[in-house]
Amino acid sequence: MRPNKRDELVREAMRIFDRDGYHGTGMDRLVTETGISKTTMFKHFRTKDDLVLAVLRYRDETFRDWMNRQLDRIAETPRDRLIAVFDLIGQWFGEETFNGCMFIKAAAEFPDPDDPIAAQAREHKRLLARSLEDLATGAGAADPAGLSRKLMLLLEGAIVSAHMGYNPGAAEDAKAAARILIADALSDHEPG
Amino acid sequence: MRPNKRDELVREAMRIFDRDGYHGTGMDRLVTETGISKTTMFKHFRTKDDLVLAVLRYRDETFRDWMNRQLDRIAETPRDRLIAVFDLIGQWFGEETFNGCMFIKAAAEFPDPDDPIAAQAREHKRLLARSLEDLATGAGAADPAGLSRKLMLLLEGAIVSAHMGYNPGAAEDAKAAARILIADALSDHEPG
DNA sequence: TGAAAAATGTACCGATCTGTACATTTTAAG
DNA sequence: CTTAAAATGTACAGATCGGTACATTTTTCA
Numbered sequence: 001m002r003p004n005k006r007d008e009l010v011r012e013a014m015r016i017f018d019r020d021g022y023h024g025t026g027m028d029r030l031v032t033e034t035g036i037s038k039t040t041m042f043k044h045f046r047t048k049d050d051l052v053l054a055v056l057r058y059r060d061e062t063f064r065d066w067m068n069r070q071l072d073r074i075a076e077t078p079r080d081r082l083i084a085v086f087d088l089i090g091q092w093f094g095e096e097t098f099n100g101c102m103f104i105k106a107a108a109e110f111p112d113p114d115d116p117i118a119a120q121a122r123e124h125k126r127l128l129a130r131s132l133e134d135l136a137t138g139a140g141a142a143d144p145a146g147l148s149r150k151l152m153l154l155l156e157g158a159i160v161s162a163h164m165g166y167n168p169g170a171a172e173d174a175k176a177a178a179r180i181l182i183a184d185a186l187s188d189h190e191p192g
Numbered sequence: 193m194r195p196n197k198r199d200e201l202v203r204e205a206m207r208i209f210d211r212d213g214y215h216g217t218g219m220d221r222l223v224t225e226t227g228i229s230k231t232t233m234f235k236h237f238r239t240k241d242d243l244v245l246a247v248l249r250y251r252d253e254t255f256r257d258w259m260n261r262q263l264d265r266i267a268e269t270p271r272d273r274l275i276a277v278f279d280l281i282g283q284w285f286g287e288e289t290f291n292g293c294m295f296i297k298a299a300a301e302f303p304d305p306d307d308p309i310a311a312q313a314r315e316h317k318r319l320l321a322r323s324l325e326d327l328a329t330g331a332g333a334a335d336p337a338g339l340s341r342k343l344m345l346l347l348e349g350a351i352v353s354a355h356m357g358y359n360p361g362a363a364e365d366a367k368a369a370a371r372i373l374i375a376d377a378l379s380d381h382e383p384g
Numbered sequence: 385t386g387a388a389a390a391a392t393g394t395a396c397c398g399a400t401c402t403g404t405a406c407a408t409t410t411t412a413a414g
Numbered sequence: 415c416t417t418a419a420a421a422t423g424t425a426c427a428g429a430t431c432g433g434t435a436c437a438t439t440t441t442t443c444a
Contacts, residue, residue, distance in 0.1 A: 005391070021301055023215035027432060037392045038433085048432060099303060107356045108300035109213055111291060118356075125358045149359055150369040156352040157345030164299045164310075166317045167341055177342040177373055184372045197421070218401060229422045234403065 006044045009036050014055045018099050022052055022109045052106070052117055059102050060124040068131065078138030079182065082151065085132070086178055089155065090171030093162040100163030104156070128152065140186060147185040154178055198236045201228050206247045210291050214244055214301045244298070244309055251294050252316040260323065270330030271374065274343065277324070278370055281347065282363030285354040292355030296348070320344065332378060339377040346370055 012034040016025050027048060031038050045051040067088055075084040092098060103121035110117040129152050136144035136151075158174035161167035204226040208217050219240060223230050237243040259280055267276040284290060295313035302309040321344050328336035328343075350366035353359040 019303065021215070021303055023213070024301070024303070026430070028430080039393080039435095040391050042433065043390085046433095100300065104296070104352055104356070105300035107352075108292065108297035109216070111211065111213055111216070113357055122356050122358045125353070125356055129358065146365070146368075149353075149361075149365045152353060152359070153346050153349030153362065153366055153369060155349065157347065157349035160296055160299075160348040160352060161317070161341075161344060164296070164314050164317055165305055166314045166321065167344070169341075170345065173338070173341045174345055176338075177345060177369075180376045181369055181372055219403080220400080230403085231405095231423080232421050235420085238403095240402065 005036055005040055009034060009041060009044065009051070010054050010058050012036075013051055014059055014102070015097070017052065017055055018102050018105075019097070022106065049117060053120060056102065056106060056117065056120045056124070060120070060127070064124075064127060064131070067128075078135045079186070082132065082135045082139060082147075082182055083175060083178055085151070085155065086158070086171055086175035089158055089174070093158075093171055098162070101156075101159045104159065125152070125156075128155070136185070139182070141182075142188075143185065147181065150181050150185075151178055154181075197228055197232055201226060201233060201236065201243070202246050202250050204228075205243055206251055206294070207289070209244065209247055210294050210297075211289070214298065241309060245312060248294065248298060248309065248312045248316070252312070252319070256316075256319060256323070259320075263327075270327045271378070274324065274327045274331060274339075274374055275367060275370055277343070277347065278350070278363055278367035281350055281366070285350075285363055290354070293348075293351045296351065317344070317348075320347070328377070331374070333374075334380075335377065339373065342373050342377075343370055346373075 009030075013025075013030060016030060016033060020029075027038060027041065030036070030041065041051070045054065067085070070088050071081045071084055074087070075081040103124045106117055106121045110121075112118060113122075129148050132151050133144050133148035136147040141147045154174040154177050158170040161170040161173075167173065201222075205217075205222060208222060208225060212221075219230060219233065222228070222233065233243070237246065259277070262280050263273045263276055266279070267273040295316045298309055298313045302313075304310060305314075321340050324343050325336050325340035328339040333339045346366040346369050350362040353362040353365075359365065
């Protein structure tokens, strides 16, 4: 049980930051809600920003891991996996604790693009886009990077629409749109 | 000069909130940067949240007004206007002060969906979606609401991608995707 | 069992937060 | 010019912010 409280703190802080926001969550609140002492927190993390960064790294890891594993499980072909992405986010949106994307919200709360937190958020999205691009390549798209970027737009848009609460069927809409874009990208017509 | 300082405050606060975030901007900072006294601020707005709300209302008004006027100016048909939306956001992304969408960021910083600030953000998006739906109806789409929701996904996705800085060509990607979705929505095939 | 490491509780620091009190000055309009 | 409204400056209240000091207790592991 070497770094035990540390991991526990990261997991709990993730939950609380996601629910209440980064600036909206004070260290004292973390103490009372996790039961972990402030002394311990600042022994593991020099600053609150360091904790936020660790939370985002953990979130990136678990989220992409979950998505990749689920995709492998529920869909066979790269093309089907590209579409299944939108089933997964629909499932995510349906969770009681769903409160939008922690990286989009981090970008909103830490406006300086040079801030390591903003950089980590950007990197998470890059990695997601890379995964989609690999699937698009496997599906035989003529321009896999272009298809990936378009599908990322749908993904981000669905997350934001669902989070803001003005489109409860955002995942289904995104899936329908994705089908159209994928069909277009896999057809052999001339671009233009 | 009845409500003069009030309007000036709202305009300046919009700029500063957009740049530094809502929780990231203290009232004292607003005082030093706008030159307006704190006494005056709290005479016009009972709380900071009231000021945030006024800022969002002003932003909603000016943004949608700008978009509608520009659309009328640069495109003739409803179909062309639906596409021109993505030229406009590309123009917006290119502004030096571009820092994402104030409503998406408000939703990120004020997580309670019953908060009037979150409600105002939601309402702004509903109004935008309504505008797109009207254009889709004018363009002869079989399912204008559905097309509007899909285009909103692209719009939100482009804003987020551009803001987070991982896709500098987000507006162009969104425009290309929009062309495909619009063509599909205006064709007379059976829906799948 | 004993020693090192980890975690705790409390009390505190200076800074910043939203918001107020109040007396004074500036501005606008008749 | 007068008068009322608007805006200002200062000073402050009470709470919370991130972060630290330090002595004590708990846990781990050999």
